[in-house]
Amino acid sequence: MPSLYVHVPFCIQKCDYCAFYSHSLIDSPKDLISVYLEGLEIEMAKMQKDAPQGVSSLFIGGGTPTVLKETDLERLLKMIQRYFPMDLGVEQTMEGNPGTITEEKAKLIRSQGINRFSLGIQSFNDQLLSAVGRIHNAKQAREAIRRLREAGFKNLNLDLMFGLPGQTMELWQASLEEALYYAPEHLSLYGLMLEEETPLYERYAGKTSGERPTGAMQVELLPDGDLQAEMYEWAVMRLREAGYRQYETSNFARPGYECQHNLGYWRGADYIGLGPGGVSCLNRVRWKNIEEVHAYDNLLRKGQSPLDELGKEVLSLRECMAERMILGLRLEEGVNFKTFEKDFGADLRDIYRSVLERYKNEDVFIIVKGDYLCLNPKYAFVANSILQEFV
Structure with missing residues (x-):
């Protein structure tokens, strides 16, 4: 849901x-x-x-x-x-x-x-x-x-x-x-x-x-x-x-x-965003509502979708993978290897091998805990610079 x-x-x-x-x-x-x-x-x-x-x-x-x-x-x-x-x-x-x-x-x-x-x-x-x-x-x-x-x-x-x-x-x-x-x-x-x-x-x-x-x-x-x-x-x-x-x-x-x-x-679940400026993402299709109350209301009254000028965007598999990594690694639990493979049909260790190799000897920025890949908590404050490597 x-x-x-x-x-x-x-x-x-x-x-x-x-x-x-x-x-x-x-x-x-x-x-x-x-x-x-x-x-x-x-x-x-x-x-x-x-x-x-x-x-x-x-x-x-x-x-x-x-x-x-x-x-x-x-x-x-x-x-x-x-x-x-x-x-x-x-x-x-x-x-x-x-x-x-x-x-x-x-x-x-x-x-x-x-x-x-x-x-x-x-x-x-x-x-x-x-x-x-x-x-x-x-x-x-x-x-x-x-x-x-x-x-x-x-x-x-x-x-x-x-x-x-x-x-x-x-x-x-x-x-x-x-x-x-x-x-x-x-x-x-x-x-x-x-x-x-x-x-x-x-x-x-x-x-x-x-x-x-x-x-x-x-x-x-x-x-x-x-x-x-x-x-x-x-x-x-x-x-x-x-x-x-x-x-x-x-x-x-x-x-x-x-x-x-x-x-x-x-964790990458679907979401619906309602109201002017609301953002939705369902089945890898993402869109944002126009940011103006009267324009939003007028479009809906005409039976049209109140989308902004970019319309609907179909996310590529690689974009969805990157988002899963960037958001998931902000969590203490990290990203689950099995869930990633189930959702994307690939092992994240293969997809991001170069990133993982680059950081494996860098004072252990990224660690493995059982079925999860995690960011070392001591680097949480500077996490964004590391997470951009997954884009």
Whole structure:
């Protein structure tokens, strides 16, 4: 069964580092959410035939899904259950930002079957939050955690970021320790990425880590690469001590609380992505929806697929192999030799012999554990440079 992702492209305002497609509600027409929901229902009716046996998991992301008012949230959740009914045991995740989670919304979301929540805290330091354009503060983050727990969420993920402008090791440690105080079942830790066409990228354009940005924000420094590596390595050690398993490069969970939805992506399972900007991949055919609410709605009303200008892409066998290796090696478990051969009709040791030969004597970057090929955990922070060898 494929997994299901629903994109909600709305925020109160975009964060300075965010490159995902979304609209700031401050600058958007009042009817834009209604237009989005109307188009989404048409797409759901159209796409349910691609999941005749249901879906393996649900993730509602954005944007900020919790920016929707309660009536729109309820409409969205009931719509999903109508077209893609799920049993209570199926992992159903919604993500949201602390400043948009009221007690009423938390209770509504839980009552409609969502059983996992991913909260974008990023930091418990108000100055660091302000430095990257987050609109919430630490107090609101603490209140959001309380509200979600009181609403009955027993599977809670907290997102934190390191490498923020002005962030020291001490500030990073303080945020992670506070997160541990709330005993979340899952933690996702991400290093700040300077994405092109974002305010943060423009602020630091041409600068390297440790250099001052141009313009008014002269006091903000990006932690250099060595400090970011130290932040990451300390977090891995601290979370291991606290009983969390690092099952993916950036993700840590208590036993049994690994994110099933994301595991599907990393293991190469099919997925359906609905909404403007949603990406789908079924039977090695991948496509992306257009990133504009009115154009998305108009195409669906005409009975057409709301695809972007690239249309549908048939992935070659070699492209699918490369993706399996790049994503699978980010997992602690690695890539299973037998599953790879079953899916692609070839032994990965033959396909990637040159890469494996190149690294076998390089301080053991890549190791074999039984039926799995794995990345040595000590090199997780620099994994991307190694994984590109499989393209």
